[in-house]
Amino acid sequence: MEGADDPSEPTGPGPSPQRQARLFALLYSAEEVQLRSRRIYEEMLARSPNLQTGNFTRIGAHDLESLFAAYDREFFRGRLSEMLLEDRALPMGFRLSGRLVRAAGMTTRTTRPIPGKSELEYEYEISVSTTLLFGTFRDVERAVTVGGLEVHDRLEALQRIFEHELLHLAEFLGWGKSNCRAANFRSLSRRIFAHEAAYHDLVTPREQAVVAHGITVGDRVTFEHEGIRRVGRVNRITRRASVLVESPDGRPFSDGKRYLTFYVPLPMLQKLP
Ligand SMILES: [Zn+2]
Numbered sequence: 001m002e003g004a005d006d007p008s009e010p011t012g013p014g015p016s017p018q019r020q021a022r023l024f025a026l027l028y029s030a031e032e033v034q035l036r037s038r039r040i041y042e043e044m045l046a047r048s049p050n051l052q053t054g055n056f057t058r059i060g061a062h063d064l065e066s067l068f069a070a071y072d073r074e075f076f077r078g079r080l081s082e083m084l085l086e087d088r089a090l091p092m093g094f095r096l097s098g099r100l101v102r103a104a105g106m107t108t109r110t111t112r113p114i115p116g117k118s119e120l121e122y123e124y125e126i127s128v129s130t131t132l133l134f135g136t137f138r139d140v141e142r143a144v145t146v147g148g149l150e151v152h153d154r155l156e157a158l159q160r161i162f163e164h165e166l167l168h169l170a171e172f173l174g175w176g177k178s179n180c181r182a183a184n185f186r187s188l189s190r191r192i193f194a195h196e197a198a199y200h201d202l203v204t205p206r207e208q209a210v211v212a213h214g215i216t217v218g219d220r221v222t223f224e225h226e227g228i229r230r231v232g233r234v235n236r237i238t239r240r241a242s243v244l245v246e247s248p249d250g251r252p253f254s255d256g257k258r259y260l261t262f263y264v265p266l267p268m269l270q271k272l273p
Helices: 019-025 030-047 061-074 077-086 131-136 152-177 183-193 205-213
Strands: 093-097 106-112 118-130 142-146 149-151 219-226 228-237 242-250 256-263
Touching: 019 077, 019 152, 019 183, 030 061, 030 152, 030 183, 061 077, 061 093, 061 118, 061 152, 077 152, 093 131, 106 152, 118 131, 118 152, 131 152, 131 205, 142 152, 149 152, 152 183, 205 228, 219 242, 219 256, 228 256
Parallel strands: 093 118
Antiparallel strands: 106 118, 142 149, 219 228, 228 242, 242 256
């Protein structure tokens, strides 16, 4: 029998020093990380009906679920699902989001008191940005890094994004909070995934717009909207461009003028000199 403070011993729900020890016990060399993540790469291609090639063009939330299972097995010795189970938060949520246009992924933890009990109800969710994923390895040709490591196709990019989010999940499970700019996160990310950094330079809609359509923020553009040709200035680029068109019917802006805002798909914009 092992002692109660043995890090391999599961504990009750919620963050705890035991959980922190069980997560900090995970340590892989850079070679081992490569080997294990390559195994996951091959497994995803072999098993997913969506991911046919490294630069896949379809993905479903179910693929994120498979990815989670593979990572929990290869890198976390099943500890993530064990802790989720202790928190009665299994299955956890996985979502593909077109709305994340700067962050490549997002991990959330929600806690709610259970009425009439002293315990908490936990919920975890990981979202991955399809906008960044599908915007990368398309029109823009350059080296792309995620987590400080160069990635060569969409699946590798997805893996690095997912690894980052799994570290957030691990921190939530062990510490109850998470911050990828803090020392604790950096240390976990080096031990488990050999990540060099916590940022990405995936192709954002803004960069995509420049390369594919020659359009940047501040450009004067024209477009047709409900049969009327409008002229305005690009104010922001997310999935679409937001274009400000001067009009007495518009909202007042800080420059003292009034503007209507239009959300226009980039291919519909024509740049004006
Ligand atoms: Zn982060």
